[in-house]
Amino acid sequence: MAERSFKEEVKSLRLGDGETFRGEGILAVTKAILQAGVGYVGGYQGAPVSHLVDVLVDAQDLLDELGVHLETCANEASAAALLAASINYPIRGCVTWKSIVGTNVASDALSNLASAGVVGGALIVVGEDYGEGASVIQERTHAYALKSSVWLMDPRPDLPTIVRLVESGFALSEASNTPTIMDLRIRACHVTGEFTAKANVAPSISRNRQLSKPAPHDYAKLSHPPSTYAHEKLKFEVRLPAARQYIVERGLNETLPGELDDIGIIVQGGLTNVTLRALERLGLADGFGGTRVPTLVLNVVHPLVPEQVSGFCTGKRHVLVIEEGSPNFIETAIDSILRKADVQTKIHGKGALPMAGEYTAEVLTEGLLTFIGAARPDIDIGEPARRFAAVRERRARVQAALGSPLPLRPPGFCTGCPERPVFTAVKLVEREIGKVHVSTDIGCHSFATFAPFSLGNSILGFGMSLAAAQGVSSFMDKRTLTVMGDGGFWHNGLLSGVSSTLFNRGDGVLIILQNGYTSATGAQYLPSSAGNRRDDQKTSDIANTLRAVGVKWLRIQHTYSLRDMIKVLREAFTAKERGLKVIIGDGECQLARQRRIRPLQAAALSRGERVVRTRYGVDDEVCTGDHSCIRLSGCPSLTIKPSPDPLRTDPVASVINSCVGCGLCGEVADAAVLCPSFYKADIVQNPSWWDRLVWKVRATVIGALQGKAPVRAMQPAE
């Protein structure tokens, strides 16, 4: 039960020949793999490619008809390993994950796959989580393509090109026996557009068309010596030339002609649009694909075709290579190609453009101004240069006028998130026992590294937090605290963290936040979810698993009970006996819970059933505006408003209507002995006759005591 329902999108996966597909990039890829006759699909969720698998999960009927197997993998390594099916069998497979992190996890399987080579097309769709909006370390997937000799596509970010290259990607893979990676930037995954669809193709080997016997034993298919020596030769002597030939023959890269033929641009396909628009800003392009500067668009960035590159550069004095991120593999390779071909074109790249960071409109405009200024000083770009300088100056003036920088708004825990109380508890326990070293992980819980919690000393990757605490534990006089989500636990933490720590007789406190889904990526199921996409059954239980691997000290604690969570934490930190202390912080993801219960409640309400709605509030007359409650909670629904008291200037706390009534603010006020401002309001909807009777009695008595008109005082002021 993913966060988003793809019912509408599933319909567009069924579009036939000549029909128009409309939607976002990653869904176009999904349609394209079905059109290409894919036999099996797998992946691990993560922005920006989660939707590829999520939409297929919702399209089980279609997959059954076509015979396509879908695997929602436990991590990227298992997704990469899935592609082993294409080593021995001519079946097309596609897997997906977030890069760079997913590629890191997958890299062992990927190396072995690349060495053996494939006979069925193997396509890996990665979401390059780079630049604005990215949530991971900033590295390039390109390095993996180079070191494992797999091909890397970086298509122009429009749907027809992306779809064409998905189909070519499988074919390229088959023509060269090599897996192909399709690298999509964040915005390309989410870009909307349309393309003319083709009918889906049922694969010739599949769940519906099963084989009766396995492939004959062929030692050459094993990534094991001595085959590995032969594989290495094959990679460079057979597969690479085959790939280059395919790229040229099928025209995977594009050349845009231009009249200024002594200069040129070589650009990664993914940056084509931003480049052409920057050229337009300089008066060198028309906004409809026409450009005055000849441009080679590399939809395939590895391998490069030396003849294509040197052919493009021949006769040009200056060429700008537009390559995002570092190291600048493409620019370096082009330098080498030209040197060997003895082509004397001067290559501009890093220098005119920055070494690091996303190539935005601003960055490329500046880079192109620099390049044109150096390569063709005769072209008058004075006016666009002045305009560009003027907007930058204005920005500087705006920032100066503001004086102080605007408050940042990083992501944070949702209203009612069951993970927030755990960090409140940690802060309160730290008041007793002192600060502790906190090793943290990937997942929603890493929002605790932001204010107001500011908890966490290191992040070492998904499921790595416990392993990352063990060195520190050895020299810290207090126990270390490790935070891990259930997603991280199943992805990697169980073995890399728990087993390894137990095996080494390690000490420390581990909190596993069990919210039931991989929530940060869109609430996909995981092994300990209450359901499963196939049969609504739970697969594995975290507590049982921990006991089975040898955890002795284990507590399961519901997270909303702050007082009990504090008690358990205190016990874990102060227990005499050594050894790993594991606390499972249990509480269902509130987003998922609300999605689950809201329709049920709405239905009950419309049937006239009694439904109690709970929300919290702050008495603004009682609140004095210290905001301790906010510093200990961080709830988006707990905010501030101007004080209604004309004699006070500091804003007071306020609970807004997005409150889901989780009760943490009240618990905090209680546990931290804050103030008597908080109250809980239970609104009885569709009250029973009994509710109404009790209410009437109460209202009469209370109204009389309040000295107001009885009953009315407990009803709206109007």
Place this chain on the structure above:
Amino acid sequence: MASNRVAILIAAMGGEGGGVLADWIVRAGQSAGLAVQLTSIPGVAQRTGATTYYIEMVPPDGTRRSNSAPVLALNPALGEVDIMMATELLEAARAAANGFMSPERTVLIGSTHRVFATSEKIEMGDGRYDAAKLLRVVKDNSRERILFDMEQAAEESGSVLNAVLLGALAGSGRTPVTVSHYEAAIREGGKAVDANLAGFAFGQAHARGDLEEMAREAAKRAARNAGAEAPLARARTTFAGEALDVIEEGVRRLVHYQSLAYASLYLDRLDRLRKAGADDRLLRESARHLAVRMSFEDVIRVAQAKVSAERFARVRREARAKEHEPVLLTEHFKPGIEEIAAILPPGMGRAFIRWGERTGRLNKTYWSMRVNTTSVFGFLRLWTLSKLRWWRPRSLRFQDEQAQIERWVDAIVRAVAISPALALEIGECARLIKGYGDTHRRGSANYAAIERAVIGPALSGALPATLAADAVASARVAALADPEGASLSRTLAEIGDRTPALAKAAE
């Protein structure tokens, strides 16, 4: 150049429906026959973080020099946004600060309400970013604007903010898409269609009227003159000028809080200041702080606030309860030894605190109480407490508070002679003392530290008058900087270092 291209940037926060809004616009644009492209970078920003959506649309009659599809960009460019849409004021200002808006080009359609960032909320005093500055920046960086409180509009129309925003976009007439296309997009979306259309209509109406509204001021509660006529009359004869409205408010509050005599004491104290030569500004600020200090928060006052009929009505309103729906209220109380000692007679109260200290129970032992104020018994408990006003002057807390207030008023009176600025700063230090429990203890301790290390030496002349006001101000700011008190200790040490005489006096 494709000059009829329209670039729309939407700034929103995760969970606000920015994605839905962008989808509506795309759908409407497509059905109007335009080439439309949307990109976004949702990712983890979906979890309450700031995020943007970027749309480009090109009408089909665009000049096609290369006879092919338009090249649509995936990122907004500096100064090239035609329509800036913002679900909140700070996010609009962020787009301006990032250089995307242009005073020659950009039509701004945004809500003026604020959703405060965590860094603004967690300040101990007032951490809100200056809203006037934000408004000025967005106005200076747009060609035309449709700005109003869309959150309120959504509330009033029973809809959601993004529908109001879409309505305002449609009403602006600045896109090559008709109103009916936008409406159709909402219908096609298929969710909460009626509510969304209501919000849409509301937004559209606002946009057509080109209504501009400033951020709303919170409604001030109605003044309660009843029973306070005598001290109010005295206030009006004794005080004039800009301090009077605050003094009147103080009088009203203290009559309600305690008694007519108590309000007279308030006026007596202010009169001392007036006679000492306090100017209007000092009188006004001191009157404000003095009223707040004299109506200190004890259990009687909390009970008073909790049982009042206006409060019951307010809670119902805030909870959006319908007329026939019972609303059950549960209060969270946790009194400790201090809170109980506070309402005992001074002798008994002090003995209780000493006992608490001796047994280590002080600030450790608390009684957690959940009181259902809407039940007869629960209400009676608080109501009884609220009727203990007559007892208050006999309580330990009252005695302690009056002594501290006297010292503080004395300090201001003495400071007036030295420098008005110093007097103002000393008065302002009352801001530190607020709240309950830990908060109150911390604030009082901070005040005491400043009094000892800065105010005392300033009044005795050990600290030169030229430095004194600044020193008090910086100590106060430091005290509000972090709850752990690190900044205050650092600042006090620095003040001590700068003035050797002061360091001695502080010992």
